[in-house]
Amino acid sequence: MFAIVTGIAAAGTAAQAGGTLIVGMTAGDLPITTGNPDQGFEGYRFVGYNLYDSLVLWDLSGAGDKAAEIKPGLAASWQVDEADTKRWTFTLREGVKWHDGCPFTADDVVWNFGYGGDEKAPQFNPAQFAQARAYLGTYAGVEKIDDHKVAFTTKVPDALFPYMMSYVLMISPCRAKEVKYDWTAYADKPSGTGPYKFDKAVPHQRMEFVPNTDYWDKARVPQQDRLVLVPMPEASTRTAALLSGQVNWIEAPSPDAIERLKSAGMKIVTRVYPHSWSYQLNFVKGPFTDKRVRQAANYALNREDMKDLLNGLMLEQYATVPPSTPYYGKPLLYKYDPDKAKSLLKESGCLPCKVTFAISTSGSGQMQSLPMNELVKSQLDATGFDVTLQSMDWNALLQVGRGGVDASPDINAINISRASQDPFNALIRHVWTGAWAPKGANWGHFSNPAVDKLVDSILGEFDTTKRLALLTQLHEAMNEEAAMIFVAHDLNPRGLSPKVRGFVQAQSWFQDLTPVSVEP
Amino acid sequence: MGKYILRRILYAIPIAFGVSVVCFSLVYIAPGDPLQTVMPPDATAETIAIVKHAYGFDKPLPMQFLIWLGRVVTGDFGVSISTRRPVILEVTQALSNTALLALFAVPIAFFTGYVMGAVAGSFAGRWVDRVVTGAAVIGVSLPNYWLGIVLVIVFAVEYMLLPATGMGPNGSTGFDLLQWSNAKFLVLPVITLAMIPIGILARTTRAAVAEVRNQDFVQTLRAKGLSEWAVTRHVLKNAMPQVMAVMGLQFGYLLGGSILVETVFTWPGSGFLLSKAIINRDVPVLQGTILTLSLVFVATNLVVDLLQSLIDPRIRRG
Numbered sequence: 022m023f024a025i026v027t028g029i030a031a032a033g034t035a036a037q038a039g040g041t042l043i044v045g046m047t048a049g050d051l052p053i054t055t056g057n058p059d060q061g062f063e064g065y066r067f068v069g070y071n072l073y074d075s076l077v078l079w080d081l082s083g084a085g086d087k088a089a090e091i092k093p094g095l096a097a098s099w100q101v102d103e104a105d106t107k108r109w110t111f112t113l114r115e116g117v118k119w120h121d122g123c124p125f126t127a128d129d130v131v132w133n134f135g136y137g138g139d140e141k142a143p144q145f146n147p148a149q150f151a152q153a154r155a156y157l158g159t160y161a162g163v164e165k166i167d168d169h170k171v172a173f174t175t176k177v178p179d180a181l182f183p184y185m186m187s188y189v190l191m192i193s194p195c196r197a198k199e200v201k202y203d204w205t206a207y208a209d210k211p212s213g214t215g216p217y218k219f220d221k222a223v224p225h226q227r228m229e230f231v232p233n234t235d236y237w238d239k240a241r242v243p244q245q246d247r248l249v250l251v252p253m254p255e256a257s258t259r260t261a262a263l264l265s266g267q268v269n270w271i272e273a274p275s276p277d278a279i280e281r282l283k284s285a286g287m288k289i290v291t292r293v294y295p296h297s298w299s300y301q302l303n304f305v306k307g308p309f310t311d312k313r314v315r316q317a318a319n320y321a322l323n324r325e326d327m328k329d330l331l332n333g334l335m336l337e338q339y340a341t342v343p344p345s346t347p348y349y350g351k352p353l354l355y356k357y358d359p360d361k362a363k364s365l366l367k368e369s370g371c372l373p374c375k376v377t378f379a380i381s382t383s384g385s386g387q388m389q390s391l392p393m394n395e396l397v398k399s400q401l402d403a404t405g406f407d408v409t410l411q412s413m414d415w416n417a418l419l420q421v422g423r424g425g426v427d428a429s430p431d432i433n434a435i436n437i438s439r440a441s442q443d444p445f446n447a448l449i450r451h452v453w454t455g456a457w458a459p460k461g462a463n464w465g466h467f468s469n470p471a472v473d474k475l476v477d478s479i480l481g482e483f484d485t486t487k488r489l490a491l492l493t494q495l496h497e498a499m500n501e502e503a504a505m506i507f508v509a510h511d512l513n514p515r516g517l518s519p520k521v522r523g524f525v526q527a528q529s530w531f532q533d534l535t536p537v538s539v540e541p
Numbered sequence: 542m543g544k545y546i547l548r549r550i551l552y553a554i555p556i557a558f559g560v561s562v563v564c565f566s567l568v569y570i571a572p573g574d575p576l577q578t579v580m581p582p583d584a585t586a587e588t589i590a591i592v593k594h595a596y597g598f599d600k601p602l603p604m605q606f607l608i609w610l611g612r613v614v615t616g617d618f619g620v621s622i623s624t625r626r627p628v629i630l631e632v633t634q635a636l637s638n639t640a641l642l643a644l645f646a647v648p649i650a651f652f653t654g655y656v657m658g659a660v661a662g663s664f665a666g667r668w669v670d671r672v673v674t675g676a677a678v679i680g681v682s683l684p685n686y687w688l689g690i691v692l693v694i695v696f697a698v699e700y701m702l703l704p705a706t707g708m709g710p711n712g713s714t715g716f717d718l719l720q721w722s723n724a725k726f727l728v729l730p731v732i733t734l735a736m737i738p739i740g741i742l743a744r745t746t747r748a749a750v751a752e753v754r755n756q757d758f759v760q761t762l763r764a765k766g767l768s769e770w771a772v773t774r775h776v777l778k779n780a781m782p783q784v785m786a787v788m789g790l791q792f793g794y795l796l797g798g799s800i801l802v803e804t805v806f807t808w809p810g811s812g813f814l815l816s817k818a819i820i821n822r823d824v825p826v827l828q829g830t831i832l833t834l835s836l837v838f839v840a841t842n843l844v845v846d847l848l849q850s851l852i853d854p855r856i857r858r859g
Contacts, residue, residue: 041711043711049817049820049821050623050624050817051624053623053624053625055625059579059623061581140591140595147591147592147595147596148579148592148625150588150591150592150595151576151579151580151581151584151588151592152579152580152581154584154585154588155580155581155583155584155585155588158585204625205620205625205626205627208625221714223709223713223714224624224626224631224634224809225809225813225814226707226708226709226807226809227707227711229711229712249711251707251807252807253706253807254804254807255804255805255807257690257805258693258705258706258804258805258806258807261690261693261694261697261698261705261706262705262706262707264697264698264705265693265697265698265701265704265705266701267697267704267705267706267707413572414573414820415820416572416573416574416577416820416821416822417571417572417573419573419574419577420572420573420574420577421572423584423586423589446583450583459585459586459589460585460586460587461583461585462583
């Protein structure tokens, strides 16, 4: 009772101009607050980058027509050692304070890499290790140079290393020591350097943040008074919550709810972002080892029909990344051409071309998984394929994905939607021999010496302009090879109450909530 | 009587053990992995191995089971893989949230179902019976998540009288039943949940009442000159044990929490917890919840049996 009264009183005093932003998330639960969050990139979007900063951040101002790029974060600058390209120096921002008041120093950075990367460190947290490890593939070690400088070493020269640093969030060692490395206790009073401070949470129900008025980037001090995050895994629940005024922001309204929301005066914002709803293919066994069959599958898809199915909430995908990506180039596009698909199949001798696709019933970023897969099947079947959809729940599909083709040789394609946020995750991990599953994300064991050579030169090219040209080459090569069956880019729809002001959607999985205010 | 109760409580031990073994095996037979949620989709084999070791999932299954059992006996249910909170806390909180719904849904459902069934049974074969039985069939067949969504559209979206989802307003940290701002969150889920057992209870009560009415002693009562009202009272009392058995089971189901209703209303109860634990393969939570729920079921059945024997002396003698 007392807690409720104080809660209402606190909300009352805080109600100035900025208002309370209440977000209905698609997540099934509140993301964890101990650093790198769970619940996929939605966890990073709402909890991760709000409570915490990484050395390198994403520019989410939403300006321009290009996909979001990285910018300095807790590190003001970084550079590779020209004599030894496996060594990077990161110069840290000065004057930054943790939410608990301790100053941010080079020791904290070193400590954080022990927290999420070194099993022998006393502060090691296996859950954080699991989250961070995917981004530390080439990381070898870190050392303090002085209070505001650290040096990283990588196992091999890795020009994309700064991108990876954007995914490793820094937590306060001060607070961690205060709770004696009890991560359950830490989760209830997390401390970062981010634009928001943790205020309170009711497990499974809601989490509340307040602005960090001392944030080091004055341009990004939150304009709203309070940010409330509510997990709402059911799409119809989110829609009802927005319509009834219980929340003023929802993630991913379902396509059939868009008209209803618009008629009630809600704003629907969409923008293409680095998301790919595609199929990774089996290059070891079965029909897709033949490039003609892969191209046939791409020509067989009428992506405009798919767009109709989703009430327009997608961009037709003809290449690995959306056209607004700097390294898009001029890829060979597989526009709908059923005759060409049929003749390619005939040429390859695979008729009817029996293939099995592993798909999920739902899952993070999978959009309308079942109807979309049914449509793909009917379009492919119409040109001579004979598709069997093997559907399973999200957790099981992820397991099939991790195991790679060796563990499931009879599956010809797998439908796990992917984030193509940075060049490594967008391109390299799908086609590099060094990323063969289960070691990496190259599920179907694609391997091509020319592509591998290109990847090596990308990782070894520290000049941004020259690297961009190489990345463009790689992107075009992946299309020429038909390395995937390309289907759709999600448009990241959000439903906003008309009272929500100031949001500019960036071409990114992450979004900046700090400029948002809510009218009373 | 005391001996009987003790014996029944002892029976609960093998039941709980059996449930745990079956549940533990099912989780591992199902495809998927308990550590999937804590790892990004691209985790490498090496990462998985290190994390598995840290969580103790690299040990052989029977060993994992025994370690878990050993801890449970001492009251330690472990820690949730996905939230890192103690399982015992997760389970008790979820169970009390569901119990709160059941506390209101049960009397509504039992009263309505019983009255409907009693009326239908007393007028078996006549038009009243047909109307009530028809309503009960509709009640049984109505998907409750659909009803929940319709109620939300009408009362939350169109008329904005009640909240659409959640448990308690923003800013609150506890649930205070005496405040309307909190209590209004109960209304729609309680109504939706109450609809689940009404149909089946009405059907059972009708059958029981109709059956008892055909028995010889009812004829005798009428022959003795008892009023129809007094006869009905005897009939209802005799039909009660059968109805109570079903009520007990339904009570257990409601405490287990309806996964669908709790998902539609984002009510953080045991059904919601269970469904999340299944999706995430959160084995400690799954084990803890199922074990607790099975014990609740056993306890409910025991209470029902004792109540039955209070009402019907024949059961005690038997």
